Amino acid sequence: MGRDSEDEGVDTQEAIMRATYRALCKHGYANLTMQAIADEFDKTKGVIHYHYDTKETLLVAFLEYLLDAFNENIAVDENEEPETRLLTLIDTLLFGPPERGEFDHWELMVALLEVRSEAPYNEEFRRQFTHNYETIEATLVAIIEDGIDRGKFRDVDPQLAATLFLTALNGARIYQVALRRDDVAQLTRDGLEAIIDDWLRRSDASTDR
Amino acid sequence: MGRDSEDEGVDTQEAIMRATYRALCKHGYANLTMQAIADEFDKTKGVIHYHYDTKETLLVAFLEYLLDAFNENIAVDENEEPETRLLTLIDTLLFGPPERGEFDHWELMVALLEVRSEAPYNEEFRRQFTHNYETIEATLVAIIEDGIDRGKFRDVDPQLAATLFLTALNGARIYQVALRRDDVAQLTRDGLEAIIDDWLRRSDASTDR
Known part of the structure; x- marks a missing residue:
């Protein structure tokens, strides 16, 4: 060796x-x-x-590897308008990246779902999933804050709105992966778009989409 | 025997x-x-x-047993106003039933999370979880339809709103259980309440809460 x-x-x-x-x-x-x-x-x-x-050392490295692949899949273009960035992130989290990466998005989701079910028992897994959660959360908060600053979004609590989006997206992925309910992703997408249009967006803001 | x-x-x-x-x-x-x-x-x-x-026969019976316990935990009073029923269901799904049942709600959630991670591989598990999903979904749709009929809620698509609530609630439970992020349930609760107040409820409807 x-x-x-x-x-x-x-x-x-x-x-x-x-x-x-x-x-x-x-x-x-x-x-x-x-x-x-x-x-x-x-x-x-x-x-x-x-x-x-040990198997545990291998699995910890493996989870890091899966989450890196996941993060590559969800990268968004920071030059776009806040609403476009938000919808792009939502679509990517629900339907996978537009250009298929090295990993099939749904296979990756099933793999992550399984490793995550062990997280309550494994501190290192929990640490990594928490980091992943916080990364997406911070991205969402930044997009929403930017939208508020630019006068596009209403003056909502960005943390609260980010959590709502993130939990809905995560819940939808779980249902779709675990139950093979293929309609859930599209319904969630439509629901979140309605929330963006009728709740988050200022009714007097122009739409640049 | x-x-x-x-x-x-x-x-x-x-x-x-x-x-x-x-x-x-x-x-x-x-x-x-x-x-x-x-x-x-x-x-x-x-x-x-x-x-x-077989172990599989036992686990199928066990999942049915867990889901029965879960359904008992989330029963809502049908005589209440739609908005109260909706908030009660949200609180119960996020924080457990007000009167602690036979099972500790969070232990039950961890147990269900783990069994569900096997659902992509097990058709019988998937059938049971799908039934559970559809039961809660139907409850949410009925509450929202009732709110629309009584003129309390805006004329939204009940299926779409129900999916949004259900995915957010499920996502929040997963994050809380798997990552021990105790703040997620409260943030989701506040987010969903904002959505009910500012999106779902008709602004001209009286609040009976």
């Missing part, structure tokens, strides 16, 4: 993460064993143990 | 359900083995196998 250059180490870790992802999609979280991961990996099980000495 | 009267059979099943609940709270879903359940049960493991021949 000592022969691995740093680059090769990164590539190997990336390969282990991809193997873990494939194993998770195939077997589900409850059956995600080191053996199941090794079966998806083209080197020996020893190589996995060299990089991650 | 043949000596069990029907009542004793029901009592035994109830005892197995309680043992499963204790085992789940103690070990988490991923570690919920038949042995872990048997360890919480005061009869032999054979009695569990007599009533439920």
Whole structure:
């Protein structure tokens, strides 16, 4: 193993993460064993143990990897108008990024749902999910504050509005993923658009959309 | 076993359900083995196998048991005004029932969160969660339709508004349970109240609250 250059180490870790992802999609979280991961990996099980000495260490690194992929999927253009940015973020969180990234959005959502169900029992998972939550929350608060500053949005409490959007989006993703209720995302999208139009937007503001 | 009267059979099943609940709270879903359940049960493991021949059969019965408890926790008084019923349902879903039932609301939420993470892989779980979703959805739609009929609420699309409330409530529960973000429930409550006051309620309707 000592022969691995740093680059090769990164590539190997990336390969282990991809193997873990494939194993998770195939077997589900409850059956995600080191053996199941090794079966998806083209080197020996020893190589996995060299990089991650316990299953927990591997899963913590894996969650970070999933959340990075998630964050790449939801990046928004900061030059757009607040209302456009808000609707783009809503659409991306509900329907996935317009240009499909490396990961299928829904496979990623199912994977994250499963890892999150362990969060009440795992402090490190909770720390990472909380960071993810706070990142999206801060993005929403910034968009809403910008809309208020520009006179486009009513003078609502940005934190309160951000929480409402974030919980609705998260709840919709969960229902869609867990229950395969494909109509929930579209209904939530329409509901949030109605809230933006009739509650958040100043009735005297021009629409630039 | 043949000596069990029907009542004793029901009592035994109830005892197995309680043992499963204790085992789940103690070990988490991923570690919920038949042995872990048997360890919480005061009869032999054979009695569990007599009533439920596989772990899956037991877990399907257990989910039904959890959802029944959940439905008991969220019952609303149909004689109240629509807005009061809506706020009561919101409060109950966010903070648990005013009079604590047999189950601690948050323990129950954690348990349901974990079982639900398996729903994408389990058709019977999905069927039960979908039924639960549709029950709460129908309750919300009925309250909103009633509010519109009585001239208290604006003429919104009841299905769309119900989905928005339901996804926000579900998302808030998930964040609170999984991330232990205790502020999310209150922020969501305040956000939904603002939506009811400034979007759903007719501005010319009297408030009976």
